[in-house]
Amino acid sequence: MAHVRSLFFDGPLAEVEDKALKAVELGRPSEVIWNITNRCNLLCEHCYMAADGHAKPEQLTDEEAIAIVDQMVESGVPVLFMSGGEPMMRKNFWDILERARAGGMHVVISTNATMIDREAARRLKTLGVDWIATSLYGPPHFHDAMVRVPGTHAKVVEAIKVLREEGVGVALKSAVSKETLPYIPHIIAKAKELDCGLIYLCDLITSGRSAGEEDSRISVAQWKELAEVIVDDMLDPDVKLEYDIGALPSMIPYLAKRFEERGVDVSKGLERLKIMSACPVGKGHMNINSEGGIMPCQFAQDWVIGNIREMSLADAVRELYVFDQTDAKGWCSDAECEYSRICRGCRTKAFHEFGDPLGVDTTCILKSRDSATSEPVHTLDPSLSPASPCCAPGACG
Numbered sequence: 001m002a003h004v005r006s007l008f009f010d011g012p013l014a015e016v017e018d019k020a021l022k023a024v025e026l027g028r029p030s031e032v033i034w035n036i037t038n039r040c041n042l043l044c045e046h047c048y049m050a051a052d053g054h055a056k057p058e059q060l061t062d063e064e065a066i067a068i069v070d071q072m073v074e075s076g077v078p079v080l081f082m083s084g085g086e087p088m089m090r091k092n093f094w095d096i097l098e099r100a101r102a103g104g105m106h107v108v109i110s111t112n113a114t115m116i117d118r119e120a121a122r123r124l125k126t127l128g129v130d131w132i133a134t135s136l137y138g139p140p141h142f143h144d145a146m147v148r149v150p151g152t153h154a155k156v157v158e159a160i161k162v163l164r165e166e167g168v169g170v171a172l173k174s175a176v177s178k179e180t181l182p183y184i185p186h187i188i189a190k191a192k193e194l195d196c197g198l199i200y201l202c203d204l205i206t207s208g209r210s211a212g213e214e215d216s217r218i219s220v221a222q223w224k225e226l227a228e229v230i231v232d233d234m235l236d237p238d239v240k241l242e243y244d245i246g247a248l249p250s251m252i253p254y255l256a257k258r259f260e261e262r263g264v265d266v267s268k269g270l271e272r273l274k275i276m277s278a279c280p281v282g283k284g285h286m287n288i289n290s291e292g293g294i295m296p297c298q299f300a301q302d303w304v305i306g307n308i309r310e311m312s313l314a315d316a317v318r319e320l321y322v323f324d325q326t327d328a329k330g331w332c333s334d335a336e337c338e339y340s341r342i343c344r345g346c347r348t349k350a351f352h353e354f355g356d357p358l359g360v361d362t363t364c365i366l367k368s369r370d371s372a373t374s375e376p377v378h379t380l381d382p383s384l385s386p387a388s389p390c391c392a393p394g395a396c397g
């Protein structure tokens with residue numbers, strides 16, 4: 001998670017990020033991602049949660065869920081992400097949301113958007129929800145195949161339109177893999193066309209239904225090509241879109257270098273990154289799953305440090321700060337990387353690859369074996385953008 005525009009320019013998340021930054025400085029939780037249920041009405045082929053129609057047996061009760069919200073408010077959690085599974089499938093979704101908003105937390109709902117109609121959009125607006133973050137993987141045929149439920153793409157696009165009409169901010173999210181890469185230009189174009197304020201591009205995490213799929217990740221050269229798209233958009237005064245990069249923290253120092261080469265002063269952004277690094281593990285960032293398990297990162301559901309039924313948020317934060325105070329290994333260490341403190345490498349990938357969260361992030365685009373020789377390739381096909389005739393409304397795209 002690293003918001004490029006808010007870091008290096010004037011982005012839409014500057015205010016929320018300032019609050020998270022303050023929380024880090026005070027040693028408090030900075031943001032909590034909470035999978036309030038594992039139930040889902042879709043069956044996405046890449047889902048790291050392996051979510052399906054079933055709730056987990058030890059799911060937090062409604063009373064426990066409300067008590068956790070109260071604890072978050074007391075602990076001064078500035079930002080709560082309600083995620084899942086599909087969070088809107090949880091029966092007391094609205095109660096949790098109302099309580100969180102009444103306590104003054106910023107709330108982002110991470111949802112597949114299939115349950116958002118005009119009434120829900122109005123309710124979200126009334127409750128002062130900042131952002132709805134919804135997933136889009138490509139044009140209709142591709143998106144529906146990925147989520148394995150026909151008609152989903154149409155529902156997502158309709159929900160985005162209704163949300164924007166009601167004045168709710170929308171972020172588009174996509175997992176980036178060899179499969180989705182050809183459609184990333186389509187998704188970026190769609191974000192602009194539908195007036196979404198943010199696009200979240202997350203490197204593929206190989207757990208849940210994606211376990212063992214390391215070969216499906218895109219190459220360093222392909223990430224560098226995406227970086228050029230982002231740099232061009234940031235420097236285009238007509239584009240206001242925010243970009244958020246997930247699970248590839250080394251993209252941030254790489255982008256900083258590219259901006260510098262184009263004459264941008266990145267010093268303020270680099271200073272901020274010393275407090276809140278590109279990988280926020282250990283800096284007050286944490287995940288709670290539907291059974292109360294506490295993890296340093298939502299993408300590592302098997303890296304559990306305790307349970308909210310027995311461990312307070314304050315204790316969890318203290319335990320997590322230890323990761324931040326400990327040097328990572330190999331080329332991610334302070335001795336070997338000038339960016340170690342602002343990047344930190346993806347701790348989840350190290351945990352999955354070596355069973356050691358302080359191990360090397362082998363996907364680093366600055367250090368990995370092919371990085372020195374990998375110039376940006378030019379493989380992205382702009383003809384897949386919705387502006388082309390075959391993607392016009394009602395046509396095949």
Ligand SMILES: C[S@@+](CC[C@H](N)C(=O)[O-])C[C@H]1O[C@@H](n2cnc3c(N)ncnc32)[C@H](O)[C@@H]1O
Nearest residue numbers: 046047048084085110111112135173175204205
């Ligand atoms: C687990 S879902 C929960 C929220 C909601 N059901 C949704 O799909 O948007 C949260 C986000 O994680 C992303 N995601 C799921 N599996 C992933 C993986 N293996 N690698 C990267 N992102 C993944 C999804 O694309 C989605 O945007």
Ligand code: SF4
Nearest residue numbers: 040044047051085112
């Ligand atoms: S990615 Fe989201 S919508 Fe897809 S199966 Fe997982 S929880 Fe459900």
Ligand code: SF4
Nearest residue numbers: 247279297346347348
């Ligand atoms: S461990 Fe990886 S996926 Fe998790 S917050 Fe850090 S960079 Fe992101």
